Structure formats: structure tokens, C-alpha cells
């Protein structure tokens with residue numbers, strides 16, 4: 001019989017409360033805890049933070065206390081009271097002005113992604129993204145749902161950019177790209193608009209949005225526009241060939257189920273897609289970060 005000290009029971013408890021951890025992080029970003037502390041010279045107690053944020057004392061105090069073991073805040077005792085300052089993690093990634101801030105992505109995860117994940121069981125039961133259930137918007141036109149208001153579009157695109165301040169160097173230096181004089185980073189409505197001629201096309205977090213037929217359609221367009229000797233740099237989070245990990249990528253693949261039309265893929269899956277589209281010279285590089293690089297030549 002299991003006891004509270006059981007490793008399995010502790011793991012279960014951690015899994016079950018994982019969403020609470022995410023919400024502490026999202027709420028602290030949303031309320032501006034890290035920005036207030038970054039803009040104040042010394043540490044602050046819960047009353048001063050509640051006053052600065054315009055929040056309740058009892059809620060603020062509990063949120064701050066939970067942030068400490070999560071290593072989002074550091075705490076000291078002064079005159080018998082707990083005083084808080086940003087942890088190293090918060091100073092690096094959670095303040096508005098930090099050069100490696102991930103704040104917009106965290107706000108996006110809390111305001112949008114989290115609500116789609118609330119319907120994960122339904123997404124698994126039926127297939128298909130959960131924009132209709134979470135936000136009452138039609139799922140048929142994916143990008144109309146994702147960009148459903150100017151504010152939503154801004155939040156999403158700023159969030160997307162933030163990750164490259166941390167992971168951009170690793171994916172762009174995974175291969176020597178000096179043989180490609182003209183490089184085009186594809187975005188916008190690349191299923192409709194004419195594609196510019198280039199030697200290398202970057203498809204970063206694009207193919208994972210789409211099912212195979214759409215990926216093939218897009219890669220065929222890229223192949224047609226691509227100069228002789230050119231290629232494609234695919235930047236995605238790669239699944240292991242045996243599909244047992246990495247956990248983050250397996251979770252991202254579920255995220256593609258609840259928020260998009262695609263999935264995360266193994267190197268072999270990308271190899272097949274790219275070869276069928278006329279890019280048979282295939283290499284991939286794991287970066288050790290969340291995102292990896294695939295280079296495929298004509």
C-alpha cells in the first residue's frame with residue numbers, strides 16, 4: 001500500500017499541482033510583481049507590494065510566499081517581517097525591461113494557451129484545436145483564430161520573438177550558412193502570397209503548425225521559388241526517433257493539438273517531408289536547447 005512518503009505518491013502530487021505552479025508564475029507576471037521589484041531600489045514587504053500593485057494584502061502575501069520555493073523571489077527577514085526581491089531567474093527572464101524577458105510569452109500562455117489546455121480531454125477525444133470551446137471562435141481558419149484581435153496578435157508575436165533572445169544563437173549557428181547569399185525568413189501568409197527568390201528559406205516553428213498535406217503544399221511552393229543549390233532551414237523542437245522524449249517536445253506536440261493543426265515530429269518525419277518536396281540532402285542538429293535545426297538542400 002502507498003504511504004505519503006512513497007516516491008510514486010510524491011510524483012503524483014507534483015503532477016497534480018503542476019497547473020498551480022504555472023498559475024503562480026502567470027499571475028505574478030500579470031500583476032507586475034517582478035516589474036515592481038525591479039523598479040524599486042531595495043526589497044519590499046508584502047504590504048508595500050500589495051499597495052504598489054493595488055492588490056489585496058491576503059492574496060499578495062500568499063502569492064509572494066509561493067514564489068519563494070519556486071525560486072521566482074528571494075526572501076529575507078527584516079524587523080520581523082518578510083521582505084522580497086527578484087531572484088536571479090526573475091531578473092533574467094521575468095521583468096518587462098530585461099533583454100531576455102519572456103514576459104509576453106508567459107502572459108500569452110496564461111491568457112490563451114492555458115484556456116485551450118483546459119479542454120485537452122476533448123481535444124484528444126475528437127481531435128482538433130480548442131479555440132471554439134475556449135474562446136467561442138471558429139477553428140476552421142486557424143490563423144483567424146490565433147490572430148483574433150490586434151491585441152492578441154501583438155501578444156503572440158512579441159511572445160514568439162522573446163524565445164529567440166535566448167535560443168536564437170544556437171539554432172542559427174547549428175550549421176554554416178555562409179554558402180547561402182540570400183536568406184528569407186518565411187512568415188505571413190505564405191500559402192497565398194508570392195514567395196521571394198532566395199538561396200535559403202528559414203521555416204521556424206511553421207511546419208509544426210500544419211498537417212502533412214499543408215506542409216507538403218508549402219514546401220512545394222518553397223521549392224519552386226528556391227534558387228538552384230539552395231535549401232531550407234527548419235527550426236523546430238525535434239522528437240526523439242523512438243518518440244519517448246524530450247518531455248517538453250511531447251508537451252509541445254499536445255499543444256499543437258489544442259492550439260493548431262499540426263504536431264511535433266522526429267528527424268525521420270522531417271526527412272521524408274523534405275525529400276518528397278525535392279529537398280533530399282538532409283542533416284539535423286540537436287542544439288541542447290528547446291529548438292533544433294534541420295538543413296535540407298535541393
Ligand SMILES: C[S@@+](CC[C@H](N)C(=O)[O-])C[C@H]1O[C@@H](n2cnc3c(N)ncnc32)[C@H](O)[C@@H]1O
Pocket residue numbers: 143160161186187188189190191203204205206209
Ligand atoms: C508560430 S509562428 C512562427 C513565427 C516565427 N517564425 C518564429 O519562430 O517566431 C507561425 C507563422 O506562420 C504564419 N502563418 C502561417 N499561415 C498563416 C496564415 N494562413 N495566415 C497568417 N499567418 C500565417 C504566421 O504569420 C507566423 O509568422
